Amino acid sequence: MGSLQLTSIRKAFGTHEVLKGIDLDVKDGEFVIFVGPSGCGKSTLLRVIAGLEDATSGSVRIDGAEVINTPPAKRGIAMVFQSYALYPHLTVKDNMGLGLKQAGEEKSVIEARVAKASGMLSLDPYLARRPAELSGGQRQRVAIGRAIVREPKLFLFDEPLSNLDAALRVQTRLEIAALHRRLKATMIYVTHDQVEAMTLADKIVVLNAGAIEQIGSPMELYNRPANLFVAGFIGSPQMNFIEAGRIGEPGAKTVGIRPEHIALSRDGGTWQGRVEHVEHLGADTIVYIETEKTGLLTVRLFGEHPYAPDDLVFATPDMASLHRFDDDGRVIAGR
Numbered sequence: 399m400g401s402l403q404l405t406s407i408r409k410a411f412g413t414h415e416v417l418k419g420i421d422l423d424v425k426d427g428e429f430v431i432f433v434g435p436s437g438c439g440k441s442t443l444l445r446v447i448a449g450l451e452d453a454t455s456g457s458v459r460i461d462g463a464e465v466i467n468t469p470p471a472k473r474g475i476a477m478v479f480q481s482y483a484l485y486p487h488l489t490v491k492d493n494m495g496l497g498l499k500q501a502g503e504e505k506s507v508i509e510a511r512v513a514k515a516s517g518m519l520s521l522d523p524y525l526a527r528r529p530a531e532l533s534g535g536q537r538q539r540v541a542i543g544r545a546i547v548r549e550p551k552l553f554l555f556d557e558p559l560s561n562l563d564a565a566l567r568v569q570t571r572l573e574i575a576a577l578h579r580r581l582k583a584t585m586i587y588v589t590h591d592q593v594e595a596m597t598l599a600d601k602i603v604v605l606n607a608g609a610i611e612q613i614g615s616p617m618e619l620y621n622r623p624a625n626l627f628v629a630g631f632i633g634s635p636q637m638n639f640i641e642a643g644r645i646g647e648p649g650a651k652t653v654g655i656r657p658e659h660i661a662l663s664r665d666g667g668t669w670q671g672r673v674e675h676v677e678h679l680g681a682d683t684i685v686y687i688e689t690e691k692t693g694l695l696t697v698r699l700f701g702e703h704p705y706a707p708d709d710l711v712f713a714t715p716d717m718a719s720l721h722r723f724d725d726d727g728r729v730i731a732g733r
């Protein structure tokens with residue numbers, strides 16, 4: 399079991415309020431990811447859940463029990479940090495078992511749990527090594543293994559992959575996804591990386607300046623962003639925003655259209671413009687065009703395309719894929 403309820407969590411450092419009333423329900427077994435711009439309070443919220451930071455006010459319940467005054471070690475959580483936080487003088491095996499040893503667990507139990515976690519994470523060949531003798535990816539697997547052996551109610555991950563190179567990030571991301579399927583454990587994960595958030599999460603929580611902008615599944619956030627902030631934050635390249643009045647969309651202040659929902663042609667279309675820049679990404683081509691009506695537009699085309707700077711082109715949006723926002727930046731629903 400491992401459900402989590404946060405109610406009206408506030409946290410201030412001096413006069414700076416970093417969390418401004420966070421309410422969140424996480425069900426047992428869910429994989430929930432916090433995203434948001436640097437400084438929005440993601441890590442602080444995770445640390446409040448862990449008990450490493452005291453909330454100024456509010457309630458943290460794990461499996462229904464209030465833990466706001468419970469020390470971190472007694473909350474039934476395990477945290478995995480970006481920096482691994484392994485003990486350099488201990489072997490992999492001892493690093494993984496240390497938490498259980500300190501908790502006074504029997505040697506046979508420790509051995510069995512370390513062996514199981516090590517098997518799950520393919521760490522068996524490295525059990526006798528020290529952290530300095532491991533790659534970054536292997537070290538992070540040890541840190542994850544150390545969390546697993548404690549059989550926590552909640553796993554908390556604070557940007558666990560950000561010290562790894564691109565290939566290892568992908569591999570470790572897949573391992574974390576497999577681990578979640580296998581353990582069916584509740585996981586809460588902070589990341590800067592959109593791909594991690596989109597691929598791992600059951601539910602993404604978008605934070606901005608200490609408050610929640612929207613909570614939803616990755617595709618809900620992508621297809622139905624509630625406001626301009628979420629529309630601009632989720633998706634790369636970013637959604638195009640156009641002043642509604644310039645393109646004759648009455649009743650809205652701003653119109654949004656994702657780069658993949660615009661077609662390009664040399665022969666004719668909705669907005670005439672000039673190619674500014676082209677990026678060939680292999681599977682995709684990103685074309686930046688300047689049109690009189692819309693300003694700079696980012697267009698994503700599947701495959702390779704022979705557009706070049708200064709080409710005259712027409713951009714045509716898929717009207718069914720437009721997002722319309724009101725004066726306050728809230729989506730105008732039902733259109």
Ligand SMILES: Nc1ncnc2c1ncn2[C@@H]1O[C@H](COP(=O)(O)OP(=O)(O)OP(=O)(O)O)[C@@H](O)[C@H]1O
Pocket residue numbers: 411416434435436437438439440441442443590
């Ligand atoms: N111990 C502290 N004392 C004072 N201010 C702090 C402390 N810890 C965090 N802050 C401030 O709280 C705000 C939120 O920080 P936090 O680390 O939670 O953000 P974040 O969203 O995780 O950012 P990043 O993505 O850059 O890691 C920041 O403005 C930060 O400077």
